[in-house]
Amino acid sequence: MSFQKEYKEKLRTAAEVAALVESNQTIKLGYFNGKPNILVKALAERHAELENILLMSAVTVLPVPEVISYPETFKYIDWHWSLLTRMLDNHYDNLTYAPLLYSMCVRFIERYEVNKGNEVKWNWQQVAPMDEFGYFNFGPSCSESLVTARTATLTCVEVNKNMPVCLGGNQESIHISQIDYIVEAPDDQEIMAAPEIPAPNEDEITMAKHILEYIKDGSCLQLGIGGLPNAIGALLNDSDLKDLGVHTEMLVDAFVDLIESGKANGARKNINKFKAVYTFAIGTQRLYDFMHNNTALATYPVDYANDPRIIGQHDDFVSINQAIQVDLVTQVNAESMGYKQISGNGGMIDFVLGAQWSKNGKSFICLPSSYTDKEGVLHSRIVPSFAPGTSVTVSRHLVDYIATEYGVRKMKAQSQWVRTENIIEISHPRFRDDLIKAAAEAKLWTKTNKIAP
Secondary structure, eight states: OOOHHHHHHHBOOHHHHHTTOOTTOEEEEOSGGGSOSHHHHHHHTTTTTOOOEEEEESSOOSSOOGGGGOTTTEEEEESSOOHHHHHHHTTOSSEEEOOOOGGGHHHHHHTTOTTTTOOEEEEEEEEOOOOTTSEEEOTTBOTTHHHHHHHSSEEEEEEOTTOOOOOBSSSOEEEGGGOSEEEEOOTTOOOOOBSOOOOOOHHHHHHHHHHHTTOOTTOEEEOOSSHHHHHHHHHHHTSSOOSOEEBOSEEOTHHHHHHHHTSSOOTTOSSSTTOEEESEEOOBHHHHHHHTTOTTEEEOOHHHHTOHHHHTTSTTEEEEEEOSEEETTOOEEOSEETTEEOSOOTTHHHHHHHHHHSTTOEEEEEOOSEEEOTTSOEEESEESSOOTTOOOOBOGGGOOEEEETTEEEEOTTOOHHHHHHHHHHTSOGGGHHHHHHHHHHTTOOOTTSSSOO
């Protein structure tokens, strides 16, 4: 059956679709590289004609959504802040963050609980070109894309010829019959690709070596983005380990070599055997080229990929997430500095919990022990307590292992005295005396602790 007639009937310009938007409406944009570009630009051009338009997205990537420039008309919710979101927040006051567990966002959308009181009128999503069966693939942004399209009153896709086709899994595509309007992006519209992945620094390499000791043949891995995952990936690729599995929220460049080399073949996975499972990807163009029509990969909606009950079905699961700060009672902050939003929870709790439900599974919270500010002053990331307004991303009750460049310590099932001693032992040596003093004053320290106060 040919779907070309239906395609032509639904084809519009971005300006024509934007002209249908009315004041007081809510528009849900695709997450990550699913964010449409020419549609958002066309909407911004109508800023003088509209009022009270709410847009929702997550991990906003380049190009800058032009609507941000018109705070009198547009409000913008980002469910997980990116570097770009942080930069925009320094200049505009129409952005806000929405706390959530990533695995549950599908449920929120299905139940019309997203920013309650604001019906999602529109869903705008960037997709790959239609295939011969009438399907548009969501590319590296499966997430909650299909359920949003089915829940919104009206759905419009922005077709990008440069979007990789990412195989499922399930719910990786939408059929033309479920779409109201189609717009076509210019042929030269690229998806956002990192120019390169930063090389890991010395501390990240040291942390990676510590964590490698806990990974064994057949372990199933979840990694995030940044220097540490790349360091772990490189060390794993040079190791004698074999039959590793991949079940991750975010597919990153660190996995490419592991999968291509056969190190991560998924042979010992309990479910989705021989498949690397993920729900979204952000990385270099090499990553996107690797993902295109790759049968080794399977993208799933986030309520499957991030469900702790699904994660826990894998034996020997190893979850590796990064944090900003840890305090003396081992609460984890991975998203803010005071009230200043930096990132978000995303799926961190999903994988912290799921890894611990796995047979012989382990969850690692990783962070460098210190950082240097713009003035060259060294600060500890292990702190007596968080500044007012700081978010506790992971409760101390959920923490399993914490790692810095000074070692790895088990926190789960340890008394508070032991946990406090453990976290000080892997803090930067320059700050240990001050942390011991603070712990003693807070009665988190006893004479039986190994380091005398």
